[in-house]
Amino acid sequence: MLSRAFAEEFANDWLSAWNDRDIDRILSHYADDVVFHSPRIALVMDNDAATIHGKKALQTYWTEALSRARSLFFAIDNVLVGSDAVTILYTNHREEKVAETFIFNEDSEVAVSIATYAPA
Template structure:
């Protein structure tokens, strides 16, 4: 993936979330992916999600409980050598806007193997 392709990926990722298209977000994950998020504790009882099916359950559960889910892309950081992408965005979850980033790691075939959502200051 080039930096330009990484930006296009981030734009598609944000658009999929804004449509609440969990299938589109999951499409690029490997079956045994790992995902970490402090928000997951509130919805599925753990901060670490293991496996694509568990990730789907978390995101569908969380999405159903959010009346507002809107992401605004700010920028990305891409390291082609390590195949790591960080997407910086503003997350509006139920009216609370938070500076957020998500770190993603990909395998050599372009499939996401891990992710971690990090939440910062409320804006």
């Protein structure tokens, strides 16, 4: 069972890493075999993928995404806690509402992440 303290610490560190554009700190939260789902993958990578497998592939994707989003900034709206998952509700630099759910493995690393978006 995840605690509220764990969820808030994770959310704040995750958000800070993104706002600092620190790819190594961002990736430090994820397992080597992470699976990431997002409708943005296809847009950024110019293909029809909706899922990325593995930390190396995630690094490639996020490095490209960061190069395209020079004004990137996230602001937390809420943090939801589940048994083995945390969902961060936030507003991004495009004024979109985003819900990102992180499922953790036994080492407290993100094993699965699912990003969903509402239009601005």
